[in-house]
Amino acid sequence: MPNWTMVQAINSALSQEMEQDQRVLIFGQDVGHNGGVFRVTDGLQERFGEKRVFDTPLAESGIIGTSLGMAMYGLRPVVEIQFAGFTFLAFNQIASQVSRVRYRSGGVFTAPLVIRAPFGGGVRTPEMHSDSVESYYMHMQGIKVVIPSNPYDAKGLLHAAIEDPDPVMFLEHMKLYRSFRQEVPEERYTIPLGQAAVVKEGNDVTVFAYGAMVKVALDAAKQIEEATGATVEVVDLRTIAPMDEETIANSVNKTGRAVVVHEAARAGGVGAEVIAVINEHCLYSLLKPVERVTIPDAPFPVPKLEDFFIPTPDRVAKAIHRTLEP
Amino acid sequence: MSLVADQISPAVIDSMHQVLTPEGKVVGQLPDIPDEQLMQFYRWMVFGRISSQRFVALQRQGRIGTFSPIDGQEAASVGMAAPLQQKDWLLGSYREYLAYHVKGVPFPAQVKQWGGDIPDDYPAESRCVPFQIVLGTQVLHTVGIAQAIKYEGEPQVAVVGCGDGATSEGDFNEALNFAGVFKAPVVFMVQNNGWAISTPRHKQSAARYIADRAIGFGMPGCLVDGNDVLAVYQVVADAVARARAGDGPTLIEAITYRLGAHTTADDPTKYRPEAEVEEWEKRDPIIRYRQFLMDRSMLTEKEDKVLHEELNTEFEEAIAVYEALPPRTPQQHFDLVFAEQSPQLQRQQAKLLEALETEPDSGVNHDSSLMPL
Numbered sequence: 001m002p003n004w005t006m007v008q009a010i011n012s013a014l015s016q017e018m019e020q021d022q023r024v025l026i027f028g029q030d031v032g033h034n035g036g037v038f039r040v041t042d043g044l045q046e047r048f049g050e051k052r053v054f055d056t057p058l059a060e061s062g063i064i065g066t067s068l069g070m071a072m073y074g075l076r077p078v079v080e081i082q083f084a085g086f087t088f089l090a091f092n093q094i095a096s097q098v099s100r101v102r103y104r105s106g107g108v109f110t111a112p113l114v115i116r117a118p119f120g121g122g123v124r125t126p127e128m129h130s131d132s133v134e135s136y137y138m139h140m141q142g143i144k145v146v147i148p149s150n151p152y153d154a155k156g157l158l159h160a161a162i163e164d165p166d167p168v169m170f171l172e173h174m175k176l177y178r179s180f181r182q183e184v185p186e187e188r189y190t191i192p193l194g195q196a197a198v199v200k201e202g203n204d205v206t207v208f209a210y211g212a213m214v215k216v217a218l219d220a221a222k223q224i225e226e227a228t229g230a231t232v233e234v235v236d237l238r239t240i241a242p243m244d245e246e247t248i249a250n251s252v253n254k255t256g257r258a259v260v261v262h263e264a265a266r267a268g269g270v271g272a273e274v275i276a277v278i279n280e281h282c283l284y285s286l287l288k289p290v291e292r293v294t295i296p297d298a299p300f301p302v303p304k305l306e307d308f309f310i311p312t313p314d315r316v317a318k319a320i321h322r323t324l325e326p
Numbered sequence: 327m328s329l330v331a332d333q334i335s336p337a338v339i340d341s342m343h344q345v346l347t348p349e350g351k352v353v354g355q356l357p358d359i360p361d362e363q364l365m366q367f368y369r370w371m372v373f374g375r376i377s378s379q380r381f382v383a384l385q386r387q388g389r390i391g392t393f394s395p396i397d398g399q400e401a402a403s404v405g406m407a408a409p410l411q412q413k414d415w416l417l418g419s420y421r422e423y424l425a426y427h428v429k430g431v432p433f434p435a436q437v438k439q440w441g442g443d444i445p446d447d448y449p450a451e452s453r454c455v456p457f458q459i460v461l462g463t464q465v466l467h468t469v470g471i472a473q474a475i476k477y478e479g480e481p482q483v484a485v486v487g488c489g490d491g492a493t494s495e496g497d498f499n500e501a502l503n504f505a506g507v508f509k510a511p512v513v514f515m516v517q518n519n520g521w522a523i524s525t526p527r528h529k530q531s532a533a534r535y536i537a538d539r540a541i542g543f544g545m546p547g548c549l550v551d552g553n554d555v556l557a558v559y560q561v562v563a564d565a566v567a568r569a570r571a572g573d574g575p576t577l578i579e580a581i582t583y584r585l586g587a588h589t590t591a592d593d594p595t596k597y598r599p600e601a602e603v604e605e606w607e608k609r610d611p612i613i614r615y616r617q618f619l620m621d622r623s624m625l626t627e628k629e630d631k632v633l634h635e636e637l638n639t640e641f642e643e644a645i646a647v648y649e650a651l652p653p654r655t656p657q658q659h660f661d662l663v664f665a666e667q668s669p670q671l672q673r674q675q676a677k678l679l680e681a682l683e684t685e686p687d688s689g690v691n692h693d694s695s696l697m698p699l
Contacts, residue, residue, distance in 0.1 A: 056504065057503050057507055061496060061497055062501065065469075066467075066504055069469060072467065093466065096459075104456055105446065107446060109450075165665035
């Protein structure tokens, strides 16, 4: 089994989807000859030709709007927006068009397309490249939001996203692109959308995370377990919309304590939704208030400040500690 | 007094591509169309006028929701759709509903959309997407469709309609740019009716003509008298042929005028002089075409009267079909979000249905004319 980075795992999924389905097209800014600014689409134009892998003019709404036209026609576009922070230029196309065409046409037209976009802090990108934008898309109706935390999941989730009959926002954390390798099967496999994964079992507290924060949560869990003897469960949400409420409820009903970690701002974020789910399904199992470790409700910090704000294992461990106090 | 927001005088419009003068005199090359088809154009235009005026009345009676009249724009609407073949695509906004009718969308399906319901019976084969609300967005969708047509190597063409106001949107400009770069088989049809609600054409763009912008996107631009159905038909047919031959997109600007209000929620006397409207009433596209048909002995006063009666009946029958539809159930609402309902939606649906059992009066107010404008 190859030992792949997330970039290689995503490239493999894209390549296999193109191979097995002529309707799959890839386009965006610099995704062709250049293979994308992160080289995620490296070699695909060479392999599948300029008709199927091509560069577009620099216009996000144009990319998404034309991809919707293609999807309504019957193709399966997989587009790349160079950075998730730039998806707002296409916000209307995503919110009112892509995610709504099934509804507004009574199911006659649908949008089986995937929007891939890198996001996330800790890699010193210029301003507005790193923002965690997932909550905006989580609040939309008719689009799924997927955020893998490792190469294996990235490949399986992307296969599932491309196969899905509905639009999927596939957000790739930049810090994960090349930070570690993992054994990834070469053959095609899918990981169902809408299912969280219990990446580490425990009995005393649950930490919910996704993307790059899963590793942070696992490191924090290790610290706590070594220091206190309590056992920590870590849940990787993987799909934040629709959220896997069952896994969240099962875990918190077992542990009675929870911490949610994300790199996005706090208000109206994924954490708020997880807490609402806990409130609905686990209120009487709760032993302590649920903690949130997020960046503050301020713009995503500039590179010189980001290390002050992005949740660290220490900070997550402190939050876990608070939930464990008598 | 000049027409269209101090910019385009009648003399200038008359110097554009024109087959019929406002008086119905033939001044240009007649398109090669059999008489039967020439009559069909007239029927469509009259149906447009009848439906537009009847829809306004129905809205006032609370039988449909907010409606956008198309009075005065029948020639542009018919001329943009008539050259298309069945497998071609046509997208537009609410002001293109008559063009959709010409393209083959069953009329009751469109009434449903005006009635505030989900238009779930636009047949996929009509290759029209339920008319767009957010202006300019459909222009990009159409370019994507045209790119897909080209990718599949099909001989089809995609045509998109929008108004002069929509040309200020970023999506319109991105769409023309993409179409130029990818040489997509698409025709952009701008119905410049002089007004975007209360904003006159010259406040949308400092360009002399919207069609002038084509050069910046590397495609031909074409101006046409939008109240001359034969002229519009000819320029659209030429642009469609060009696209079908693989020669890329064309931008067409049809100069027309919105004789009515923007919508049933709008009062145009607040922002435009009555004299301007009167000037344009003299250029009414139906009067012109009717005269042409009469001069060719294809239509008599008596036949015209019968035709109006027939089309009135056709409209009323479509309304009857619409009004006899079983009411939509709230359950269906949940089935149209995803191909498969998420567990959340399943729970939310169950909760709603449970609530409805104890609220027998909930949701029964179907008066769709309550828009507080």
